[in-house]
Amino acid sequence: RPVRKAKAFTKNPTLKKAMQQGGVKGAPIVKFYTMVFQDTAAVDSKLRSAAMFKVKDWATWQKAFDSTQALKTDNGLIPRAYGYDPDDNHNVIIVTAVLDTAKANAYWNSDMLKQRRTAGGVVSKPERILYNVVQRY
Secondary structure (H helix, E strand, O other), X not given: OHHHHHHHHHOOHHHHHHHHHOOOOOOOOOOOOEEEEEOOOOOOOXXXXXXXXXXXXXXXXHHHXXXXXXXXXXXXXXXXXXXXXXOEEEEEEEEEEEOXXXXXXXXXXXXXXXXXXHHOOEOOOOEEEEEEOOOOO
């Protein structure tokens, strides 16, 4: 299985040595996800948000998430990909393009989104990172 090989590679002493030589100071965090949706269309923004969280039930969450596309777009976000941990589908990730940071921040902090999370069975506070796409392959 490719995931098994990739996990083994992350524990390879040669990788650790190469990372140290490259200037890595701390232990890397490596997570694997099975992406069930990916939009490869070009978008104007290079800014991305990745949010990781736990859900009660993957199918319930996916149905709730898929039913709110216009809501996300209206709030400055375009879903790019989402999926789950291959070892535990209760661990979910969403990657979005951020088109309007002010709208997105307001949405992320809104009561409306908190209610949507509850309705979709989200059981943990999302861990969110923002990053820029430097080059598209």
